[in-house]
Amino acid sequence: MKIGISALPFNLKEALDICEKNKKIEHIEVGLDNLEDVEVLKKYKSRIENLNLSVSIHLPMELNTCENIKYIRNSWIDFICKINEALSDVFDIKYYNLHLGYVMTNRLDRNRQKYLKNTVEFLNDIKLNENLNGMILSIENTYSKRGDFSNIGDRVDDFNYIFNNIINNSVYFCYDTGHNLISKGDYTQIFDTTKIIHFSDNNGIDDLHLGYKKGVLTDEIFNKIEKIDPDYLILEIDFRDVEDTINYF
Template structure:
């Protein structure tokens, strides 16, 4: 298991300095990138990343909607993900992480299976595109939550939605290792379900905390995250465990989670 820190593309310089001070513990970085022009912003740091021996994960834009009901737009989301992956090929990322997406609330509640089928179709389309890459990173999809009342809701907020997708993408997962699960502990606080039962599909865990009212990325154990739930998340045995907190909380959070990774 590799242990990492998450950051947005414009924070990479500062975060690499923290990682350097903790290189005996941290050996992975997950970078949030929304658009192609942001890739140029991280390019100057690739030598530093290699020098520190870090593996790289990429968190793609939250706007991506695998559940999109309009086929033309869903196809173009798959193309967008492929183009981003292609542009990032030179960084040799281990995985690309995305959220499942969103839907019109009343339509989703009436027929959520339709939107899960849309997501399956998205991953099948994306799989075909990713075959064109020289690298073969995995794609992980992350649990989400719903807090704000309105006409649009997030998808990917229950264990059953993920089970449906994983059960219906067995063929491509055997072929190119995607999609898999990213379990976010902060999102779990806001929208609980038995995600721990998805252990066999889990490749990434986001170690995050919040106040229980919003996804505010507090320092670890400064919000509602319980030690027992962090232990259960780590026991899912992901390939990557990533501390995902605001920049100001990173160093303290590294100290707070170290004991959970000590050899037993």
């Protein structure tokens, strides 16, 4: 299991400073929202290599795999193609992580399966896209607070449906501990598809990205981590909490 931290282009230098000080960190997951962000990441290529860090990408939160307008849904695949093309000659990207997306709550309540089918089609289209051949994806559980819009992927049944219907065998589950504190679910039934853990703590209400022991996350989480035996465990937490949290691993 590689321990990693998450970063965005604006705080990438600070993240690498932390990696340099703590040799337990072997991976960095970078959130890219725009094509221009790729150029920022490229500037740190030499330093990332010198620190012997592997790299993954967190795709934009706005990405919507269940979008009902197919033209717009396909535009997200075009975006992923452009990101991947811009990075492929520079980094060996281990995986691309994404949230599944969001729907107007009343529409989702009326026909949840329709939007899950959209997500399955999206993931299958990536598999069939010759420009994305072999791309590894991780899809993570999220949470909903039942406003005008709700997320899909906030319950285990969503992922059971997806994994039972996709043809893409390069899709894995990312278990997000912080999201599960807000929208609780028994994800043990899909731990066999889990390759990544996003680790954070919170108060059970808001996604605060706190370090361990600063919220309501219990010691039971370590039993789950042991059962999953993930390839990557990403500390998605405030940089000030990294040092204390990493000592638990």
